[in-house]
Amino acid sequence: MEQTFWRKRLETIEPAELAAMQLKNLRKVVGYALRTQFYKPRLKAVGITSPEDIKRLSDIERIPFTTKDDLRECYPNGLLSVPMSEVVRIHTSSGTTGIPTVIHHTQPDLDVWTDLVARSISATGAGKRDIFQNMMTYGMFTGGLGLHYGAERVGMTVIPMGGGNTKRQIQIMKDFGTTVLHITPSYMLHIFSVLGECGVAVKDLKLKKAYLGAEPYSEDTRKMIEKLWQIDVYNSYGLSEMNGPGVAFECVHKSGMHVWEDVYHMEVIDPKTGVKHEDGKEGELVFTNLQREATPLLRYRTRDVATVLKGRCACGRTHRRISRITGRTDDMLIINGVNVYPSQIEAVIMKVPEVGNNYQIHLTKDGALDEIIVKVEIYSKMFKGDLSQLDKLRERIKDDLRASIIINPTVQLHEPGSLPVFEGKAKRVVDNRVKI
Amino acid sequence: MAKQLNIFVDNKPGRLNAVTDLLAIKKINIFIFTIQDRGEFGLIKLIVDRPGDANLALLDEGYASALKDVILVSVKDKPGNLHKLATALQKKKINLTDARGTVLAPSKLGLCCLEVDNIPAAEKALKQAGFDIIDIKEIYKL
Numbered sequence: 001m002e003q004t005f006w007r008k009r010l011e012t013i014e015p016a017e018l019a020a021m022q023l024k025n026l027r028k029v030v031g032y033a034l035r036t037q038f039y040k041p042r043l044k045a046v047g048i049t050s051p052e053d054i055k056r057l058s059d060i061e062r063i064p065f066t067t068k069d070d071l072r073e074c075y076p077n078g079l080l081s082v083p084m085s086e087v088v089r090i091h092t093s094s095g096t097t098g099i100p101t102v103i104h105h106t107q108p109d110l111d112v113w114t115d116l117v118a119r120s121i122s123a124t125g126a127g128k129r130d131i132f133q134n135m136m137t138y139g140m141f142t143g144g145l146g147l148h149y150g151a152e153r154v155g156m157t158v159i160p161m162g163g164g165n166t167k168r169q170i171q172i173m174k175d176f177g178t179t180v181l182h183i184t185p186s187y188m189l190h191i192f193s194v195l196g197e198c199g200v201a202v203k204d205l206k207l208k209k210a211y212l213g214a215e216p217y218s219e220d221t222r223k224m225i226e227k228l229w230q231i232d233v234y235n236s237y238g239l240s241e242m243n244g245p246g247v248a249f250e251c252v253h254k255s256g257m258h259v260w261e262d263v264y265h266m267e268v269i270d271p272k273t274g275v276k277h278e279d280g281k282e283g284e285l286v287f288t289n290l291q292r293e294a295t296p297l298l299r300y301r302t303r304d305v306a307t308v309l310k311g312r313c314a315c316g317r318t319h320r321r322i323s324r325i326t327g328r329t330d331d332m333l334i335i336n337g338v339n340v341y342p343s344q345i346e347a348v349i350m351k352v353p354e355v356g357n358n359y360q361i362h363l364t365k366d367g368a369l370d371e372i373i374v375k376v377e378i379y380s381k382m383f384k385g386d387l388s389q390l391d392k393l394r395e396r397i398k399d400d401l402r403a404s405i406i407i408n409p410t411v412q413l414h415e416p417g418s419l420p421v422f423e424g425k426a427k428r429v430v431d432n433r434v435k436i
Numbered sequence: 437m438a439k440q441l442n443i444f445v446d447n448k449p450g451r452l453n454a455v456t457d458l459l460a461i462k463k464i465n466i467f468i469f470t471i472q473d474r475g476e477f478g479l480i481k482l483i484v485d486r487p488g489d490a491n492l493a494l495l496d497e498g499y500a501s502a503l504k505d506v507i508l509v510s511v512k513d514k515p516g517n518l519h520k521l522a523t524a525l526q527k528k529k530i531n532l533t534d535a536r537g538t539v540l541a542p543s544k545l546g547l548c549c550l551e552v553d554n555i556p557a558a559e560k561a562l563k564q565a566g567f568d569i570i571d572i573k574e575i576y577k578l
Contacts, residue, residue: 375476378444378500379500380495380498380499380500380501383444383500383501383502384502384504385440385442385501385502385503385504386442386504387472387474387479388533390444390474390477390479391474412475412476412477413444413476413477414446414476414477415444415445415446415451415477415499415500416498416499416500417498418446
């Protein structure tokens with residue numbers, strides 16, 4: 001198989017040299033962290049008051065973990081380590097209770113990220129002769145813009161479609177001879193189901209590759225999509241706290257995703273004890289972004305569960321590979337590629353006076369796509385007897401959820417006391433989706 | 437003007453039964469009933485002899501129940517009479533949000549229950565057109 005490298009020297013760096021580079025960059029990023037309100041006291045508490053206090057790479061383990069809740073508490077600027085005038089972009093993602101988490105980027109930060117995406121794309125064998133249709137959502141969600149700039153850097157012809165509008169997507173794929181897609185696995189299956197309706201067959205298209213991410217899917221689903229579409233499918237991993245896509249990506253061998261370790265220092269821990277796992281043992285991924293100025297994040301607990309694969313990949317890259325993400329250590333839901341916490345939904349509906357205390361979230365499949373049904377109970381004292389009041393209430397809850405969490409739910413109103421009540425920590429989520 | 441009981445219920449078997457069971461125990465007499473289907477829920481609308489008592493009984497049991505003002509009209513049962521009623525409302529630009537009616541004695545008497553956006557204006561218009569507005573107790577006298 002032909003190998004295409006973007007930064008061959010960095011991608012095939014020997015472990016000793018990689019460790020030396022990581023140490024140098026860790027010191028730098030600790031220096032940035034010491035300028036933030038959040039990290040300064042935390043690092044001081046473990047005896048780190050200057051970058052020189054990091055003597056060896058393993059000193060990273062002295063630093064306490066950073067969690068999503070920490071990020072929320074830093075909202076909006078608690079983690080900012082440069083003057084705002086140096087910040088060229090802000091991305092926010094969903095917080096667990098409605099307060100978003102913020103990542104600021106300087107121009108050098110964006111350059112590093114873009115370069116990693118370019119590296120990822122090159123590893124799949126794609127290049128400047130490819131037509132790249134980006135079906136991931138643009139905007140605050142990092143999936144869209146992240147791949148967009150990386151693809152441009154590689155020199156691909158980029159079609160910035162964004163999500164949705166399936167028939168137009170198919171038309172564009174056909175008219176411009178799209179060769180590479182970036183998309184969620186469920187949407188990839190959905191488009192296939194609409195092809196026939198548009199009078200388009202797979203052979204009418206020039207599609208060769210698809211980068212699938214933002215949602216978990218199985219190896220069987222990969223094989224099925226590859227067969228249906230007659231293409232190669234590559235698994236993509238990223239999270240907005242670590243810039244976005246391009247944290248880890250599959251090469252042409254499709255045997256696990258290479259984590260770009262010159263930028264992302266990776267640890268795998270036992271989510272309960274925080275104890276570090278050896279390679280090969282499943283656990284929670286913990287990343288330190290070694291090359292970001294504006295928002296340093298040290299030992300960030302991703303809540304994503306995966307395994308570091310042992311041994312080197314046949315492609316010659318020395319960067320370790322991870323398995324697919326096999327689960328979460330929190331209750332985050334992924335709905336059509338959007339990350340949603342039940343507590344966020346709760347925060348929205350509990351602000352509505354006509355709604356009682358009990359609610360439930362049902363997840364089902366409508367074809368290949370996820371459907372979310374939010375069931376709420378009417379608060380009897382607020383009921384005025386009008387159908388119009390109920391219709392407005394349903395619309396209001398829907399609008400509020402759409403605006404704050406970017407989901408498009410069906411809202412159902414129920415009688416007081418009709419939804420099941422659970423003892424202790426209520427089981428609010430009923431997930432009837434068939435795993436893909 | 438009369439009071440109508442509007443009860444919010446889940447749209448599933450047994451909910452009407454639960455409501456009527458409670459009202460039967462409380463010896464509430466139902467004159468008119470209608471049920472509206474709105475997907476996962478429905479609205480039961482009742483004209484009863486003791487709406488205040490019925491409402492309290494339902495609220496005590498945890499139902500989302502409310503009293504709504506409606507207009508009860510007794511009409512002669514003859515061709516063109518509903519049209520006459522509609523014309524009276526239309527002239528004053530009064531909008532009906534819901535309505536139901538039935539004949540009580542063929543060729544003699546009918547009863548309408550009207551939900552409108554402006555009750556005083558509707559009552560005035562109907563009286564001017566010669567209709568009899570009644571209250572719930574008067575149903576027994578019809």
